[in-house]
Amino acid sequence: MSLSQKRKRPESNPASGLAESDQQVVLNFIKSKGEDATTKGNINKETKVPTQIVTKCIDNLLALSLIKKIPHAHFKGDYYIATEFKPSNAVSGGEWYLDGKLDTQFINELKNACLHIVKSLKVATAEGVHEVFEKRRLTNVECTSQQISEILGSMVLENLIIEVKSSGHGEYHSIPVGNVCYRCPVGNLKRGPDRGAMASIPCGVCPRIRECTPDGLISPTTCVYYTKWLDF
Template sequence: MSRSMNASSLKRKRPESSSANGSLVDADRAVFNVIKSKEDMGIWTRDIKFETNLADTVVNKSLKSLLSKKLIKEVVNIKNKGRKHYMAAEFEPSKEVTGGAWYVDGNLDKELIGVLKGLCLKIINSKKVATVEGVYDFLNKSKVTTFDCTNQQIAEVLNSMVLDNEVIEVKSTGLGEYHSIPIGTVCYRIAKGAGLGESLKIGAMASIPCGMCPRISQCTPDGVISPRTCVYYQKWMNF
């Protein structure tokens, strides 16, 4: 392979961000390097100014330049929503920054949490007692939701319900209602005086798959998409 061909090949393989970084002025490069060094955690404006020791006007100008070149992006940090937080474009924000599955665009997804709480109540009420794995497996097998949830999410929902006195955390004795659950396993029961009837009614309504369906605007009683032909709706009705 000729020397010129080798150089050309290396040039083509060079990462776009690296090439763009090489063309930056000193101030922009300093700001970019600080932001990139934070990887998926990102950094907010004041810390950028502190670490680069550049004037406010210089940092602000560099940020605008880097944003226009799409080398960095502004992200929402749920712990400090009022602060402008920046991250190199090649990284995706960590769960610590975004809040994980419970947050959408920096806002707590209360609708999703409400749906899962209602479903958990209904499952525990029907089983009398249930483990995290039991609730999770039941949801997966019944397919009553139009979204996927993890075992960890179910555990977090149940823990929040314990704090709200909707369910209580107990350990299996291996007897009676606990016969199918290994002794000592943590499980959940409906809390006494938790307003079960009202909670289940609200939960059942909240868990209707229609509320999460992307085709709801096209759904009509006699249309191609309708409650009569909807698999998810029929499963919910039989749940």
């Protein structure tokens, strides 16, 4: 058999001892996942590259800055994503998460600001509270009306405010009949209400509580913070 007929061996990377083909397979797979990222286990399962080799490939790709390791907001373990991609909200948790962890400081700052606005307006809609945020520039980060609605919803669960529907009379005269609005409980306008039982668990500060379902992407069974609270 001539040299030209012989099968060429995959070139190896002297620094890592890895076959270039394995490393490229791993990199291509990670890139194929785009903003959704992936895990070592998933790479091994889908590419059939042995786990030990996958680990070496990942270490080398990290060193070359071709991929990056990121936390997942809803699942344990490390996830990997190609450098050119930004994690999707499903992975990062969106604006309520920072480095894969619920940004409780930011959430509490928004809650305090919302509580102050609701107190001053007596009765307010989510849109009304959002307008005040925009006019006064209360945060360095731009907040949407939907985000404010989520914050107000979590405050209702904590008994910080109550959710009512406009009657169109008295304090509600400027709000269309039937529209959802918020106010502080009667008799607690100065000091604010006592926090309810929900405030003692992570659900009390989670603005995504209304999206949490047993079989959903956000659920008690996959929530790291709820699991830690149960263990505690």
